[in-house]
Amino acid sequence: MSMSEAEQIPLTVIGGFLGAGKTTYLNALIKRGLPANALLVVNDFGDINIDAELIEYRDDNIMQLSNGCVCCTLGGTLAEQLAAALRLRSKPSVIIIEASGVANPARIADIARLSSRLRLAKMICIVDGTQVLSHAGDPLIGDTWRLQIESARRIYINRLMASDKMAVLELLTQINPDARIEHTTLPLSSSGSAHSSAPSTDTGYDTPSSRTHANWHSFSLTGSTIIDKSRLEALLDTYRDVLKRAKGFVLVDSGSSAELLQYSGGQVSWQPVLRAPDENRLVFIGIAGARFNALRHAAELLIKPALFQSAPSQQR
Numbered sequence: 001m002s003m004s005e006a007e008q009i010p011l012t013v014i015g016g017f018l019g020a021g022k023t024t025y026l027n028a029l030i031k032r033g034l035p036a037n038a039l040l041v042v043n044d045f046g047d048i049n050i051d052a053e054l055i056e057y058r059d060d061n062i063m064q065l066s067n068g069c070v071c072c073t074l075g076g077t078l079a080e081q082l083a084a085a086l087r088l089r090s091k092p093s094v095i096i097i098e099a100s101g102v103a104n105p106a107r108i109a110d111i112a113r114l115s116s117r118l119r120l121a122k123m124i125c126i127v128d129g130t131q132v133l134s135h136a137g138d139p140l141i142g143d144t145w146r147l148q149i150e151s152a153r154r155i156y157i158n159r160l161m162a163s164d165k166m167a168v169l170e171l172l173t174q175i176n177p178d179a180r181i182e183h184t185t186l187p188l189s190s191s192g193s194a195h196s197s198a199p200s201t202d203t204g205y206d207t208p209s210s211r212t213h214a215n216w217h218s219f220s221l222t223g224s225t226i227i228d229k230s231r232l233e234a235l236l237d238t239y240r241d242v243l244k245r246a247k248g249f250v251l252v253d254s255g256s257s258a259e260l261l262q263y264s265g266g267q268v269s270w271q272p273v274l275r276a277p278d279e280n281r282l283v284f285i286g287i288a289g290a291r292f293n294a295l296r297h298a299a300e301l302l303i304k305p306a307l308f309q310s311a312p313s314q315q316r
Helices: 022-032 077-086 105-114 132-136 142-150 162-175 229-238 290-303
Strands: 009-016 039-043 062-065 095-098 118-128 154-158 180-184 216-223 243-250 259-264 267-272 280-287
Touching: 009 022, 009 105, 022 039, 022 095, 022 118, 039 077, 077 095, 077 105, 105 118, 105 142, 118 132, 118 142, 132 142, 132 162, 142 162, 154 162, 162 180, 216 290, 229 243, 229 259, 229 267, 229 290, 280 290
Parallel strands: 009 095, 009 118, 039 062, 039 095, 118 154, 154 180
Antiparallel strands: 216 280, 243 259, 243 280, 259 267
């Protein structure tokens, strides 16, 4: 027996490329006020879910999913976790999913289309205005980025430069002429206030065509070594050709306990954090290959030097 629309749980999907500002936007929604018993699903790409730790939601109703591409299949962890949530005695009033930065949000929306208990309510894409022109022409990441835009019904452009406004709006309109496009101002940090319009109540989405996308890869590092911020920044810049996102908590050399590192679009920002672990917890996301492997080795030397200071092999 099919459920009426009033009985179905509305699902909102927040998509956008790596570092666009999805977590900051979600925090803005939280500060504005969520319905009681809202369920948040934070689907990060990496072994450590940094984004979930930055969500300002004082409730137990948050699911943390890692290694979340969600661009090739409907099966696996996300669908299973949502099914489990729907079986709870007190069902969620709404479900909001923050997709990973390399996910195809349309594939997540398909879960709502196939479930009689869910109703796709909102498809939102956050776009970094400073990266639109470069992302569009990037042969490795351009297809992934375009699929995210094509799936949206409301597009929020973050960090839009006045000099690029006309070109950015024209390009986004060409990619998705049916979406409502707005300019929003979100801070680079995942904490603090954000100024944006309320999300659209539009429903539905465009089904994207099947395309190839970059061979994304990620690695995570932890350790208790105090990190020299300048050395870490130099490392990120050296591998900026393959590194598309880095984020996490860093034990810094400035005397403070830890700071939040955010790297995207070749830019680094640091912010103080209130709830930080007592160790380095970093995630790196980029294009798989020899260069990315070299980045991992160099990062391990910096963050986990003890691995390379073990006793020499006893083999003769």
